[in-house]
Amino acid sequence: MSASLELRKLRKEFGGLVAVNDVSVGINPGEVVGLLGPNGSGKTTVMNLISGALSPTSGEVRLGDKPVQHTPAHLRARLGISRTFQLVRLAPSLTARDNIVLSLAFGRDPVWGPTAHERAEAALAKVGLPGLGDVEVQSLNYIDQKRLELARAIATRPDILLLDEWLAGLNPTELRTGIDLIGTLKDEGMTIVLVEHIMEAVREICPRCVVMSAGSVIADGPTSEVLSDPAVVAAYLGDFEYA
Structure with missing residues (x-):
C-alpha cells in the first residue's frame, strides 16, 4: 500500500x-x-x-x-492521495462518522452502507476517538477535530x-x-x-x-x-x- x-x-x-x-x-x-x-x-x-x-x-x-x-x-x-489541512476542513453539520463515510464514497476503494460505517468506526478508534461516531463535529474541541480529519484521511487507505x-x-x-x-x-x-x-x-x-x-x-x-x-x-x- x-x-x-x-x-x-x-x-x-x-x-x-x-x-x-x-x-x-x-x-x-x-x-x-x-x-x-x-x-x-x-x-x-x-x-x-x-x-x-x-x-x-x-x-x-x-x-x-x-x-x-x-x-x-x-x-x-x-x-x-489523501490529506489533512493546515486549518481543519470538516463538514460541521455532520456527525464524526458521517464525515468519514462521506470521504469513503470518493476514495481509492469506494464503500457504502455498513462497510463504510465499520471502516469509519475503525478509523475513529485508530486516532483516539473510539465510540464518538454519533457526535456532531461542531461539538468536538479543536484537537479532536484534527483527529477526526486524520481519521477521514486514513480511512480511505491512501x-x-x-x-x-x-x-x-x-x-x-x-x-x-x-x-x-x-x-x-x-x-x-x-x-x-x-x-x-x-x-x-x-x-x-x-x-x-x-x-x-x-x-x-x-x-x-x-x-x-x-x-x-x-x-x-x-x-x-x-x-x-x-x-
Whole structure:
C-alpha cells in the first residue's frame, strides 16, 4: 500500500509572485519525508499542487508513472492521495462518522452502507476517538477535530498521505500520541509527506527532509544533516526557536 511521488520542475505563480519555483523532488514508496521551511516558503502551496487544490503554472506531479497535475482533486483522491489541512476542513453539520463515510464514497476503494460505517468506526478508534461516531463535529474541541480529519484521511487507505501541520497545537501528551500514530502509519508502509514546525517530531518521524525557502528547495537529505545545514539554519533564523 504505497506509491512513489515525483515533482518535476513544479512551478506556481500568483500574478507576479512565484510561490513555488521549479521544485523537483522524488519520494519513494513507503518513504516519510518532512517538508520544512519558514512561514511563506511555499510548503502548503506544494501540498495544494500535489493534492489538486491548485493547478501548477508549469511542471509535473507524478503518482507512480502517471502524470496527475491536470487531474481534478476528487479524482486524485480516487488514485490514492489523501490529506489533512493546515486549518481543519470538516463538514460541521455532520456527525464524526458521517464525515468519514462521506470521504469513503470518493476514495481509492469506494464503500457504502455498513462497510463504510465499520471502516469509519475503525478509523475513529485508530486516532483516539473510539465510540464518538454519533457526535456532531461542531461539538468536538479543536484537537479532536484534527483527529477526526486524520481519521477521514486514513480511512480511505491512501497511497500518499499529506499532513499539513497536523501536530500543531497539541499538548505534550497529545503530541506523543500523534507522533506514535504517524509512526504506526509509517510502519504500515504508507508514503507520507509531512509539513511540520515541531522539530522533535520531525527528527523522530522523518528520516529525510526537504527544506524550502522563498519557493525554492534549499536542502534535501537525511534529517540530521539537513537540520545542521548553515543555509537551513539561516532560513529559519527568527522564524521559530531552532532546537
